[in-house]
Amino acid sequence: MTDSPPELPSLNRIRVVLVETSHPGNIGAVARAMKNMGLTELVLVAPKVFPHADATARASGADDLLAHARIVDSLDAAIADCALVAGASARSRTISWPLMSPRDCARRMEAEAAAGAKVALVMGREKSGLSNAELERCHVHVNIPANPDYPSLNLAAAVQVLTYELRLAALEAASALPAGEVLERDQPLAAAAELEGLFAHFEQALATLDFYDPDNPRQLMRRLRRLFNRAGLDRMEVNILRGILAAAEKAAGGNGR
Amino acid sequence: MTDSPPELPSLNRIRVVLVETSHPGNIGAVARAMKNMGLTELVLVAPKVFPHADATARASGADDLLAHARIVDSLDAAIADCALVAGASARSRTISWPLMSPRDCARRMEAEAAAGAKVALVMGREKSGLSNAELERCHVHVNIPANPDYPSLNLAAAVQVLTYELRLAALEAASALPAGEVLERDQPLAAAAELEGLFAHFEQALATLDFYDPDNPRQLMRRLRRLFNRAGLDRMEVNILRGILAAAEKAAGGNGR
Numbered sequence: 096m097t098d099s100p101p102e103l104p105s106l107n108r109i110r111v112v113l114v115e116t117s118h119p120g121n122i123g124a125v126a127r128a129m130k131n132m133g134l135t136e137l138v139l140v141a142p143k144v145f146p147h148a149d150a151t152a153r154a155s156g157a158d159d160l161l162a163h164a165r166i167v168d169s170l171d172a173a174i175a176d177c178a179l180v181a182g183a184s185a186r187s188r189t190i191s192w193p194l195m196s197p198r199d200c201a202r203r204m205e206a207e208a209a210a211g212a213k214v215a216l217v218m219g220r221e222k223s224g225l226s227n228a229e230l231e232r233c234h235v236h237v238n239i240p241a242n243p244d245y246p247s248l249n250l251a252a253a254v255q256v257l258t259y260e261l262r263l264a265a266l267e268a269a270s271a272l273p274a275g276e277v278l279e280r281d282q283p284l285a286a287a288a289e290l291e292g293l294f295a296h297f298e299q300a301l302a303t304l305d306f307y308d309p310d311n312p313r314q315l316m317r318r319l320r321r322l323f324n325r326a327g328l329d330r331m332e333v334n335i336l337r338g339i340l341a342a343a344e345k346a347a348g349g350n351g352r
Numbered sequence: 353m354t355d356s357p358p359e360l361p362s363l364n365r366i367r368v369v370l371v372e373t374s375h376p377g378n379i380g381a382v383a384r385a386m387k388n389m390g391l392t393e394l395v396l397v398a399p400k401v402f403p404h405a406d407a408t409a410r411a412s413g414a415d416d417l418l419a420h421a422r423i424v425d426s427l428d429a430a431i432a433d434c435a436l437v438a439g440a441s442a443r444s445r446t447i448s449w450p451l452m453s454p455r456d457c458a459r460r461m462e463a464e465a466a467a468g469a470k471v472a473l474v475m476g477r478e479k480s481g482l483s484n485a486e487l488e489r490c491h492v493h494v495n496i497p498a499n500p501d502y503p504s505l506n507l508a509a510a511v512q513v514l515t516y517e518l519r520l521a522a523l524e525a526a527s528a529l530p531a532g533e534v535l536e537r538d539q540p541l542a543a544a545a546e547l548e549g550l551f552a553h554f555e556q557a558l559a560t561l562d563f564y565d566p567d568n569p570r571q572l573m574r575r576l577r578r579l580f581n582r583a584g585l586d587r588m589e590v591n592i593l594r595g596i597l598a599a600a601e602k603a604a605g606g607n608g609r
Contacts, residue, residue: 124506124509127505127506127509128505128506128509130499130502131498131499131502131503131504131505131509132498132499133498133499153506155506156502157502239516240519240520240523241388241389241390241519242387242388242389242390245387245388245413245414246388247388248384248385248388248512249381249384249385249410249412249508249512251506251509252381252384252385252388252508252509252512255505255506255509255512255513256512256513256516259496259513259516262497262498262499263497266497281448301596301599303603304596304599304600304603305599306595306596306599315592318588318589318592319592322583322585322589323583325583325584326579326580326582326583327582328579331575332575332579335572335575335576338563339558339561339563339600342558342561342562342563342600343561343596343599343600343603343604346560346561346600346603346604346605347600347603347604348603
């Protein structure tokens with residue numbers, strides 16, 4: 096495809112906040128996931144070990160995000176200027192709070208960011224997530240639907256899913272989301288008359304080859320029509336198929352028109 | 353929330369195939385991502401290093417998936433029984449092929465799996481992805497929308513996004529009153545091995561008929577592969593096409609196998 100990428104400035108106003116991350120490798124992997132999805136701002140609340148070679152290794156080219164990461168002492172400091180704060184949460188909590196799906200949460204975050212607000216996505220510790228006190232700092236909670244028998248995603252994997260939804264929300268808002276199935280066609284579609292020419296050629300070639308379904312001769316052409324209509328043939332494909340039919344007719348002593 | 357989780361049996365018929373993975377840690381992280389999303393079947397095509405302590409460490413409780421992972425020599429062996437094969441692909445390729453978004457691709461994969469078919473998601477090497485020959489084995493290509501300046505996701509992160517969409521599709525299907533997509537099919541889809549048989553037969557018959565594109569002989573088979581992969585052939589359609597090829601070979605004095 097040759098369309099130039101849409102600019103998604105709203106993503107620059109959505110920061111990812113990691114609270115007391117234990118493994119520096121996870122911080123690096125989060126930076127990579129963010130940059131893949133077009134986010135730029137990473138804030139670390141009291142990381143156990145940072146900077147560290149593991150972080151740089153797993154960042155794999157997103158080390159600019161690591162270099163610019165802000166390190167703060169408290170969650171409050173990380174989110175002070177944010178108008179919307181979403182906290183990643185396991186599904187069942189004693190504390191009831193607005194709980195959103197990643198898709199709905201991403202749309203809301205993106206809309207706020209597009210309107211000019213600073214927005215934060217807050218991720219907890221690898222083992223224990225966010226504390227209740229921290230969750231109460233958040234305006235909404237977001238939960239990734241997961242296998243109830245094994246629900247705990249790797250920290251960077253969770254960030255990947257949530258930032259993927261943020262990118263989709265931004266693309267959606269920019270109306271730049273690729274259509275469902277983009278068939279990168281290098282040839283024009285065959286016109287109906289060209290398809291009819293192909294089907295007539297099939298019928299003639301099959302007669303020349305003495306090939307038919309003895310039980311139901313009409314059924315064979317119906318199946319070929321259904322198959323090739325479903326496929327949506329382009330002009331070159333029609334030419335190739337007719338070329339093969341002509342070669343077969345010639346071999347059988349027909350006229351190979 | 354206290355609602356009991358829906359059972360999602362379709363996810364058991366969707367396998368993840370990793371082709372020539374270099375880092376065993378990534379294999380472990382893929383297993384964790386899969387189990388988090390409720391998938392169970394992992395197939396490894398010629399992994400560089402496996403099993404390995406890094407794989408077990410990153411699997412982090414998903415080591416049952418590693419223990420049951422099947423190791424095979426070739427992509428063909430990994431997908432032989434699959435009626436739908438989706439390959440992860442970068443966005444721009446010289447060869448055009450049906451390219452789907454993760455969401456649409458997941459819906460289609462889940463619908464086929466729910467209808468009883470075996471389905472595969474094929475992921476390429478960390479550095480170089482899937483080769484063109486491997487991509488041509490796939491019925492559809494799936495691309496995760498990413499930052500065009502930094503588009504390459506970590507292998508396990510990509511699997512996380514794609515299996516997340518598969519889980520959403522399965523949840524969606526489980527809660528939809530009427531089935532989301534009704535596949536009006538009177539014949540089972542052909543498996544990948546049956547399609548390979550068809551393509552080999554095409555190649556043989558075209559040689560017998562002395563039919564080829566003098567400018568680019570390989571391009572012809574690629575176009576036929578693309579056409580028939582796109583169409584999603586059922587078993588009877590494969591039989592009809594092979595019957596026609598055999599008749600043409602016989603007419604040309606070949607063996608008409």
